[in-house]
Amino acid sequence: MAESKVISDCKVVIIGGSAGSLHALMDILPAIPRIDSFALVIVLHRRGGDDQTLEGLIKIKTKIPVRIIEDKVSFLPGFLYVAPSNYHLLFENNDTLALDTSEKVNYSRPSIDVSFESAAEVYGKNLVGILLSGSNADGTEGIKAIQKAGGTIIIQDPASAEMPFMPNNAILNTTPDYILNTQEILNFILSINN
Amino acid sequence: MIADIELETFINDVYEYYGFDFGSYSKASLKRRVTRIFLLDGFTNFYDFLSKVKYDPEYYKRVVDEITVNVTEMFRDPSFYKIVRNEILPVLATKPFIRLWHAGCSTGEEVYSMAILLKEAGLLDRSLIYATDINSKVLETAKKGIFPLRMMKEYSDNYRDSGGQQDFSNYYIANYGNVKFNQDLTAKMVFSQHNLVSDHSFNEFDMILCRNVLIYFDNDLQKRAISLFDESLSVLGFLALGTKETIKYSIASGKYKQLEKEKVWQKVK
Numbered sequence: 001m002a003e004s005k006v007i008s009d010c011k012v013v014i015i016g017g018s019a020g021s022l023h024a025l026m027d028i029l030p031a032i033p034r035i036d037s038f039a040l041v042i043v044l045h046r047r048g049g050d051d052q053t054l055e056g057l058i059k060i061k062t063k064i065p066v067r068i069i070e071d072k073v074s075f076l077p078g079f080l081y082v083a084p085s086n087y088h089l090l091f092e093n094n095d096t097l098a099l100d101t102s103e104k105v106n107y108s109r110p111s112i113d114v115s116f117e118s119a120a121e122v123y124g125k126n127l128v129g130i131l132l133s134g135s136n137a138d139g140t141e142g143i144k145a146i147q148k149a150g151g152t153i154i155i156q157d158p159a160s161a162e163m164p165f166m167p168n169n170a171i172l173n174t175t176p177d178y179i180l181n182t183q184e185i186l187n188f189i190l191s192i193n194n
Numbered sequence: 195m196i197a198d199i200e201l202e203t204f205i206n207d208v209y210e211y212y213g214f215d216f217g218s219y220s221k222a223s224l225k226r227r228v229t230r231i232f233l234l235d236g237f238t239n240f241y242d243f244l245s246k247v248k249y250d251p252e253y254y255k256r257v258v259d260e261i262t263v264n265v266t267e268m269f270r271d272p273s274f275y276k277i278v279r280n281e282i283l284p285v286l287a288t289k290p291f292i293r294l295w296h297a298g299c300s301t302g303e304e305v306y307s308m309a310i311l312l313k314e315a316g317l318l319d320r321s322l323i324y325a326t327d328i329n330s331k332v333l334e335t336a337k338k339g340i341f342p343l344r345m346m347k348e349y350s351d352n353y354r355d356s357g358g359q360q361d362f363s364n365y366y367i368a369n370y371g372n373v374k375f376n377q378d379l380t381a382k383m384v385f386s387q388h389n390l391v392s393d394h395s396f397n398e399f400d401m402i403l404c405r406n407v408l409i410y411f412d413n414d415l416q417k418r419a420i421s422l423f424d425e426s427l428s429v430l431g432f433l434a435l436g437t438k439e440t441i442k443y444s445i446a447s448g449k450y451k452q453l454e455k456e457k458v459w460q461k462v463k
Contacts, residue, residue: 049271070438071409072220084438086270087409090222093198099438100223101406102263118222121195 007152007192010038011077011126014119016112016142018045018134020162022057025132027182028189029062036078037193040064043083043115045108045134051085058082072096083110090118106138116142125150128192130185132156134166143170147177154178154185195229200240204228204247211248214258215391218415227261234260259331263410267348268303268341270405271437272355275307277456279357282432283315286400292321295399295426297390297419298407299325302336302383303349307356308403309379310365314358318382324397326388333385339375343368390419395426402427405457406436413443420444427461434458 013035017024021044032040046054052068059066064080067073075081075095083089087099089110105111116129116139129146131139133156143153153176158164160181171179180188196204201224205216216224237243246253269275286292292312296305305325312318327333350362366373388396390407402423408416420441423433433441433450435457441450450459 049273070440071436072413087438090220090226092220092222098220098222099409100226100263101265101409101436102223102227103265114226117195118226121225122222 007128009126010128010152010192012039012041012119012123013128013130013189013192014041014043014116015130015132016043016116016139017132017156018108018112018136018138018163018166020133020135021156022054023133023162024156024160024182024185025058026061028186029058029064031186032189033063034078035064035080035189035192039075039077040080041083041089041115041119042080043089043110043112045110045112045136045138046085048086048109054085055082069097069099071099083115085110088114090115091122093122106136108136108138112139113142113145117145120145120149120151123149123151127151128154130154130156131167131170133161133163135163136166137169139166140170140173143174143176147174152177154180154188156185157181195225196232196240198225200244201225201228204244207244207248208254212251212254216261218391218412220410220412223263223410224261227263228257231257231260259329262327262329264300264329264332266300266303267345267352269307269349269352269356269358270304272352272357274405274434274437274456274458275311275352275356277453277458278308278434279311279315281453282401282458283311283317285430285432287315287317289400290320292317292401293397293399294321294323295397295402296323296325297388297402297404297423299327299333299336299385300329301332301341302339302385303341304403304405305336305383306339306365306375306379307353309382310353310358311356312382313379314360318378321382323383324399325383325385328387328389328391330387333387337380337383337385339380340372341375343371343373346373390422391415395422397426398428399426399431400428401432401434403434405434406439408435408439417444424449424461429461429463431461432458433461 067079075097090098155167155170155176158167299305312321353362366375451462
């Protein structure tokens with residue numbers, strides 16, 4: 001299934017997840033050698049406060065250079081970005097990132113919906129959105145927005161997710177382009193723009 | 195979400211009718227905030243919303259209050275407050291009188307946090323905290339010092355993580371689901387409306403706090419705000435920003451010295 005549609009004009013891959021998604025990411029990230037033609041963004045539910053444990057953990061597991069997100073940091077292909085704790089991550093028209101401390105959405109800040117919707121606004125059909133394991137409804141509205149804007153959406157197969165609620169909820173409310181397990185998600189990412 | 199062209203129309207009309215310039219605000223966040231209030235108030239047509247904003251000044255005020263982000267908490271980022279407690283207050287303690295400015299204070303939770311630190315350092319009696327915001331409604335809340343009781347567990351944890359050793363509940367009285375912070379804290383605060391986009395410097399300060407406000411501004415407006423802080427800061431005074439903000443792009447290097455990796459800068463000349 002993953003081979004049926006070739007993604008050739010992708011600028012951004014954005015991955016959202018909550019409970020159980022870190023394990024999935026740790027299966028996927030170490031096997032990606034490099035990404036030259038697009039940027040990779042990870043939005044995970046995480047504890048509040050100024051905490052960089054997640055960035056540290058991801059840095060150890062990936063060969064892709066990780067750029068720490070600060071206000072208005074430039075957003076470039078080839079790099080991996082992690083939404084910081086206690087901020088919503090937004091995308092500006094001029095390829096920079098913006099942060100926002102407004103109300104939590106789906107009890108979460110960062111919220112997957114907020115980042116997915118904002119990325120869909122700016123990157124439209126050049127966006128691939130991937131939703132992983134989780135036990136909360138966050139992500140569904142964001143996935144919808146990406147699809148509406150012409151992007152590609154991939155949901156982790158609930159059978160392979162530690163916490164199937166989040167992918168199930170997205171599958172019930174959208175028509176995903178792909179439903180894949182972590183190995184298939186990895187293969188998909190490796191095929192992008194090739 | 196509303197379209198880019200609708201956002202531009204909103205920005206232009208608000209400027210034309212009320213003189214308020216959202217043009218230098220960060221677009222991604224502004225678009226989300228305008229969309230939020232548009233949906234929250236049940237509009238389906240953008241031009242109905244726009245004419246209500248233009249012709250109903252009360253509604254315009256509501257929209258501005260709702261667009262500006264007013265989410266805050268006590269001792270947000272406890273590690274920052276630990277630095278204030280251990281490294282900044284001992285320096286400020288050498289002054290006969292301490293003036294602080296909390297710019298963009300919202301409902302005041304961080305102002306009360308600072309007052310508690312000053313009190314514990316024995317400095318509150320000779321301190322004055324000027325707390326400003328663009329939004330008059332949040333200042334009313336801040337002045338009262340009344341916050342929801344349900345937040346106190348989290349704030350008490352933050353307080354402890356910032357190095358606080360007292361019983362946090364000594365600082366307030368609980369009643370009907372709210373708490374009111376003690377009068378001796380409020381007595382050292384001066385609240386007033388101030389707009390970082392258009393207003394000028396109004397005093398000289400030993401410490402300026404402006405945390406998670408500049409993220410809503412574009413680079414030009416950030417520069418303006420930081421030069422306003424620079425004009426308002428005494429030599430050896432401290433400027434504190436949010437954990438993801440920087441002065442790096444806005445001011446000549448060498449004029450400020452950063453405290454290790456913290457988002458605190460000391461003006462050295």
